[in-house]
Every structure is written in C-alpha cells, then in structure tokens.
Amino acid sequence: MKQFFVAMLALLMSSANAFPGASSDPALERFIHLSRPQALETVQILGPDGASFDLSQFRGQPVMLNLWATWCPPCIRELPSLERFRQDFEAKGLQVAPISIDRDISVVQPFLAELGITDMETWFDTSNQIGKILPTDLIPATFILDSEGNLVGFVRSFIDWDNPAVRKTMEQYLPQ
Known part of the structure; x- marks a missing residue:
C-alpha cells in the first residue's frame, strides 16, 4: 500500500505543471x-503533552500536518512563517499540527524557544509512525487532511506560509 502511494505521489508531482491553470x-x-x-489508516504519535495520540483524534475538522526537525535547515527557515500561519488559520477552523520527527523530544521546546516560537504546540513522531501511511523521506513536508481524515493535498518542500498566494490556496481547505 505504501509503495503504491509513494508511486502515485511521484507521478502526481512529476506532472503537476501539466494541468491547465497550473500556477x-x-x-x-x-x-x-x-x-x-x-483514505489513510491512522497511526499513533505523541501529543504536545508527550502522551500517545492517535491521528484519528483530528477528525471533525480539517488538519494540516507539517513534518519538521530541529536538524533540518529548510524546516528551521519555515517555522516562523508556519507559526504566523497557524495563528491566523486556526482561528478560521484549520488545525495546524507541526510534527517534530526528532528522536529526542527534549530538544524540541528549547530549540523553538531559541527561535522565539513559544506558543506553538508540537506533536512528535520519534519512530516514523507517519511513514507507515505517508512518505517521510523529505522534510519539511505538509499533508492536508479533510475533516474525515482523508488526504486531500500536500507539499513536500519549504513553503513561505506568509506568501499571500499560499494563504489564498490554503483557504480552499477551510471548513465551509
């Protein structure tokens, strides 16, 4: 199943600009x-409090999963704009869930504090559980799930979440 999904993602990514109206x-x-x-299976990760968290707990509202790590330069560059995006879009009904893939969760909060990001809740995937349902070979990576927990969009690269065009695109995933 995962190999099929990875092949599908590669095919879609290679032909993304072939669609009429591509930006x-x-x-x-x-x-x-x-x-x-x-449709995605659900997996267990760690919640912001360090307790076990099932991804199905996000159901009921759209969610944006953003995989990142403290050792990833593009992730570090992306985090400040992601935090500003989170503040704006959670008020509009989109749950933004940054998920650190660092193996040692104790390094994450001090790292975020060093960046001046103190209000962002972070989930943790220390054993690549998300890799069972989504490709995790490239970070940062953002996966957008609808309110039923289905994958509806993704981007596997650095994104400037302050970009007005990006924000406008993300509005299509807000609850109606």
Missing part, C-alpha cells in the same frame, strides 16, 4: 491538490 508562482507549483480524497 506560475514557484511556491504554488509545489502544491499537489488531489482530485479525490485518499
């Missing part, structure tokens, strides 16, 4: 919007 904005060219929601 010329480089930030938007990396977004893949699925034509049909893709």
Whole structure:
C-alpha cells in the first residue's frame, strides 16, 4: 500500500505543471491538490503533552500536518512563517499540527524557544509512525487532511506560509 502511494505521489508531482491553470508562482507549483480524497489508516504519535495520540483524534475538522526537525535547515527557515500561519488559520477552523520527527523530544521546546516560537504546540513522531501511511523521506513536508481524515493535498518542500498566494490556496481547505 505504501509503495503504491509513494508511486502515485511521484507521478502526481512529476506532472503537476501539466494541468491547465497550473500556477506560475514557484511556491504554488509545489502544491499537489488531489482530485479525490485518499483514505489513510491512522497511526499513533505523541501529543504536545508527550502522551500517545492517535491521528484519528483530528477528525471533525480539517488538519494540516507539517513534518519538521530541529536538524533540518529548510524546516528551521519555515517555522516562523508556519507559526504566523497557524495563528491566523486556526482561528478560521484549520488545525495546524507541526510534527517534530526528532528522536529526542527534549530538544524540541528549547530549540523553538531559541527561535522565539513559544506558543506553538508540537506533536512528535520519534519512530516514523507517519511513514507507515505517508512518505517521510523529505522534510519539511505538509499533508492536508479533510475533516474525515482523508488526504486531500500536500507539499513536500519549504513553503513561505506568509506568501499571500499560499494563504489564498490554503483557504480552499477551510471548513465551509
């Protein structure tokens, strides 16, 4: 199943610009919007409090999963704009869930504090559980799930979440 999904992602990513109306904005060219929601199995990660957290607990509202790590330069560059995006879009009904893939969760909060990001709740995937249902070979990576927990879009690269075109694109995932 995972190999099929990875092959599908590779095919979609290689032909993203072949679709009529593809954006010329480089930030938007990396977004893949699925034509049909893709059902995902659920996996266990750690919640912001360090307790076990099942991804199905996000159901009921759309969620944006953003995989990152303290040792990833593009992730570090992305985090401040992700935090500003989170503040704005959670008020509109989109749950933003940054998920650190660092193996040692004790390094994450001091690292975020060093960046001046003190209000961002972070989930943790120390054993690549998300890798069982989504490709995790490239970070930062953002996966957008609808309110039923289905994958509806993704971007596997650095994104400037302050970019007005990116924000406008993300509005399509807000609850109606």
